[in-house]
Amino acid sequence: MNVHNLLRELQEPAKTRIVLLVADGLGGLPMEPGGKTELESARTPNLDACVREGVCGLSTPVLPGITPGSGPGHLGLFGYDPLEYRIGRGILEALGINFPVGPRDVAVRGNFCTVDESGRIIDRRAGRPPTERCVFACRKLQQIQIPGVEVFVEPVREHRFVVVFRGDQLGDAVNDTDPQQTGVRPLEAKALDNNSEKTATAVNRFVAEAARILAAEAPMNMVTLRGFSRYPKIDTMHAVYGVHPVAIAVYPMYKGLARLVGMDIADAGSSLGDQMESLQQLWDRYDFFFVHYKYTDSTGEDGNFAGKVEMIERLDAELAKVRALNPDVLIVTGDHSTPSKLRSHSWHPVPTLLWSPTCRPDPVTEFGESYCLRGGLGQFQAMYLLPLALAHAGRLGKYGA
Amino acid sequence: MNVHNLLRELQEPAKTRIVLLVADGLGGLPMEPGGKTELESARTPNLDACVREGVCGLSTPVLPGITPGSGPGHLGLFGYDPLEYRIGRGILEALGINFPVGPRDVAVRGNFCTVDESGRIIDRRAGRPPTERCVFACRKLQQIQIPGVEVFVEPVREHRFVVVFRGDQLGDAVNDTDPQQTGVRPLEAKALDNNSEKTATAVNRFVAEAARILAAEAPMNMVTLRGFSRYPKIDTMHAVYGVHPVAIAVYPMYKGLARLVGMDIADAGSSLGDQMESLQQLWDRYDFFFVHYKYTDSTGEDGNFAGKVEMIERLDAELAKVRALNPDVLIVTGDHSTPSKLRSHSWHPVPTLLWSPTCRPDPVTEFGESYCLRGGLGQFQAMYLLPLALAHAGRLGKYGA
Numbered sequence: 001m002n003v004h005n006l007l008r009e010l011q012e013p014a015k016t017r018i019v020l021l022v023a024d025g026l027g028g029l030p031m032e033p034g035g036k037t038e039l040e041s042a043r044t045p046n047l048d049a050c051v052r053e054g055v056c057g058l059s060t061p062v063l064p065g066i067t068p069g070s071g072p073g074h075l076g077l078f079g080y081d082p083l084e085y086r087i088g089r090g091i092l093e094a095l096g097i098n099f100p101v102g103p104r105d106v107a108v109r110g111n112f113c114t115v116d117e118s119g120r121i122i123d124r125r126a127g128r129p130p131t132e133r134c135v136f137a138c139r140k141l142q143q144i145q146i147p148g149v150e151v152f153v154e155p156v157r158e159h160r161f162v163v164v165f166r167g168d169q170l171g172d173a174v175n176d177t178d179p180q181q182t183g184v185r186p187l188e189a190k191a192l193d194n195n196s197e198k199t200a201t202a203v204n205r206f207v208a209e210a211a212r213i214l215a216a217e218a219p220m221n222m223v224t225l226r227g228f229s230r231y232p233k234i235d236t237m238h239a240v241y242g243v244h245p246v247a248i249a250v251y252p253m254y255k256g257l258a259r260l261v262g263m264d265i266a267d268a269g270s271s272l273g274d275q276m277e278s279l280q281q282l283w284d285r286y287d288f289f290f291v292h293y294k295y296t297d298s299t300g301e302d303g304n305f306a307g308k309v310e311m312i313e314r315l316d317a318e319l320a321k322v323r324a325l326n327p328d329v330l331i332v333t334g335d336h337s338t339p340s341k342l343r344s345h346s347w348h349p350v351p352t353l354l355w356s357p358t359c360r361p362d363p364v365t366e367f368g369e370s371y372c373l374r375g376g377l378g379q380f381q382a383m384y385l386l387p388l389a390l391a392h393a394g395r396l397g398k399y400g401a
Numbered sequence: 402m403n404v405h406n407l408l409r410e411l412q413e414p415a416k417t418r419i420v421l422l423v424a425d426g427l428g429g430l431p432m433e434p435g436g437k438t439e440l441e442s443a444r445t446p447n448l449d450a451c452v453r454e455g456v457c458g459l460s461t462p463v464l465p466g467i468t469p470g471s472g473p474g475h476l477g478l479f480g481y482d483p484l485e486y487r488i489g490r491g492i493l494e495a496l497g498i499n500f501p502v503g504p505r506d507v508a509v510r511g512n513f514c515t516v517d518e519s520g521r522i523i524d525r526r527a528g529r530p531p532t533e534r535c536v537f538a539c540r541k542l543q544q545i546q547i548p549g550v551e552v553f554v555e556p557v558r559e560h561r562f563v564v565v566f567r568g569d570q571l572g573d574a575v576n577d578t579d580p581q582q583t584g585v586r587p588l589e590a591k592a593l594d595n596n597s598e599k600t601a602t603a604v605n606r607f608v609a610e611a612a613r614i615l616a617a618e619a620p621m622n623m624v625t626l627r628g629f630s631r632y633p634k635i636d637t638m639h640a641v642y643g644v645h646p647v648a649i650a651v652y653p654m655y656k657g658l659a660r661l662v663g664m665d666i667a668d669a670g671s672s673l674g675d676q677m678e679s680l681q682q683l684w685d686r687y688d689f690f691f692v693h694y695k696y697t698d699s700t701g702e703d704g705n706f707a708g709k710v711e712m713i714e715r716l717d718a719e720l721a722k723v724r725a726l727n728p729d730v731l732i733v734t735g736d737h738s739t740p741s742k743l744r745s746h747s748w749h750p751v752p753t754l755l756w757s758p759t760c761r762p763d764p765v766t767e768f769g770e771s772y773c774l775r776g777g778l779g780q781f782q783a784m785y786l787l788p789l790a791l792a793h794a795g796r797l798g799k800y801g802a
């Protein structure tokens with residue numbers, strides 16, 4: 001039986017509140033053999049106090065050995081099987097710039113590139129133009145009109161932009177026009193199923209128009225497109241779990257991921273302090289709060305071990321404000337590991353804390369990867385964390401008599 | 402989503418090398434309450450050094466409580482779901498004598514037996530004849546010709562032999578002719594689906610001819626057949642993972658299992674020392690090395706606790722040669738447990754070590770069943786070990802953006 005069908009069947013109303021605090025890329029590695037991870041190195045008195053009262057474990061975002069992107073990592077934490085629900089690159093890019101994608105949309109990631117007189121690509125990133133050049137070029141492309149299809153062109157950064165094709169019967173089974181190499185022409189878009197013919201036609205028309213409009217704009221004189229993707233069919237958290245969720249995130253992509261599963265999006269300001277204020281203000285209006293903290297990931301990606309330690313300590317300092325609100329369930333975890341040593345997302349399991357008055361004690365007294373190994377949650381798939389939260393919040397009835 | 406489809410999608414090229422060292426039947430039990438297992442009793446300084454730098458855990462070959470044969474045990478370690486891919490008894494017997502089975506073959510295990518004048522079985526094993534009698538009788542059966550089907554008859558040992566029927570449209574849904582009891586006649590072969598009619602006809606003809614040829618050869622005057630099985634449809638490790646694998650095994654069955662998943666088969670000599678030489682010689686030609694060590698299983702099957710301890714210590718002594726080659730990932734595990742106390746394969750989880758520079762430290766400092774309980778790999782299904790190895794070897798890209 002599908003887990004969501006089960007949870008739908010068992011959901012029970014309760015006036016309880018769940019906080020899911022996601023420290024992006026939380027898990028780490030020691031820099032040297034015998035050393036400690038970032039989380040183990042950080043001084044985290046508030047987290048440790050929760051750990052002593054709560055239960056810990058290590059979550060596997062997707063499957064052992066699989067390194068998730070932000071999309072699958074968050075879907076798992078929201079209780080959606082990341083292998084069942086897939087979010088295409090185009091949709092994720094559109095979410096990332098806060099574009100309101102909807103069910104009639106096919107989104108795609110675009111690159112400005114440079115082609116020579118024969119149309120062959122000589123620079124796949126058009127010399128990495130400054131973002132204001134990207135904005136300017138996108139404005140030009142916004143003139144393009146295609147019968148029967150609405151087209152939106154939005155800048156991202158440097159050579160990157162997003163195109164959204166909106167209309168009926170637009171499939172997303174279209175090959176990338178980006179050949180991923182220089183010395184060749186961009187590829188023609190072809191429909192890979194019957195349902196995507198209209199999309200392929202619109203795409204080729206868009207690219208031809210773009211080439212005409214950009215002809216004199218070298219080095220930004222052509223475009224390539226990749227990752228055609230439709231808005232995924234996905235049930236809301238309210239429908240499946242019966243909660244009223246709100247996302248308190250600073251970065252657009254995480255707001256977009258939250259919107260995908262039907263969360264309301266808070267005005268969360270631009271810092272963790274702002275997010276905490278937002279949490280306090282919204283406390284009486286929602287019962288599920290997704291708080292996203294970015295800087296544990298970005299410092300990890302930069303290979304900045306000390307920076308990541310500091311960002312964990314800052315998060316710890318703000319945690320007292322969450323505790324003061326007296327949530328029924330508080331989860332602190334990450335969507336994946338981002339070890340400073342690897343400067344990238346990784347497959348290593350993620351340290352996870354679940355605090356609630358109904359936790360069974362375990363021997364863990366500090367928050368950290370090696371301590372979590374002895375935790376009562378064991379090693380588990382991330383998608384099961386949400387059912388656990390619902391259970392501790394008194395929101396799941398008994399299965400079977 | 403199917404794990405293999407995911408791995409296919411994520412595979413990335415890398416110049417890294419993985420060594421999978423399988424100590425057959427590695428897991429054990431103490432002989433007395435309060436005692437140590439074979440592995441815990443063995444002095445294993447080289448394994449322990451790897452354990453301190455690597456990560457440990459306990460693998461479940463199939464499912465909790467399920468005791469695997471060598472086929473499912475190895476398929477799991479090769480990353481194939483042993484419940485999805487099944488290797489029939491006939492195929493396994495054929496692999497075990499190094500018979501080159503192929504996709505047009507149906508293989509079956511045969512027994513010589515003794516029947517009385519009325520055709521009723523009076524000895525199911527024909528008095529366990531010496532193997533040279535088996536060879537002689539098989540040579541007689543090799544005369545049998547069946548129109549449209551090639552037939553191969555090969556001796557195994559004592560009363561046991563293998564028959565392979567090769568042709569087109571040969572299904573394997575045919576009942577055993579072995580009634581598994583004395584006092585009755587061998588059963589007629591019947592097709593259990595339309596696709597196996599031709600096979601059943603060929604089998605009955607083969608059995609009738611065999612009875613005629615063996616009439617004067619009592620006690621080996623009849624045959625029974627069981628475990629009709631086709632060569633399984635199975636993708637190669639190269640196709641699924643992108644690796645170039647080689648098997649360095651002494652015993653034919655393990656070579657056969659490796660060949661099933663597309664490994665090249667090395668000339669591995671007849672001892673672990675020979676195998677190590679082979680490993681050294683092949684180091685530059687492959688990137689995945691399956692090394693099979695038999696004697697931890699055979700001593701366990703003999704109930705020889707001290708012998709199994711000694712075989713583990715011999716393995717440990719050779720491990721330095723593997724380390725000297727500087728693999729990127731080294732795994733030491735078993736395909737199942739074979740406790741000397743039980744003198745047979747068992748369902749107990751298997752101590753497993755994964756060493757690589759990207760391991761997250763865990764508190765395990767010695768290799769052994771009870772130590773592995775505290776390991777960072779936790780308890781896991783054996784089929785996930787290979788994705789983990791690929792991840793540590795830098796051979797898997799990110800899932801989702």
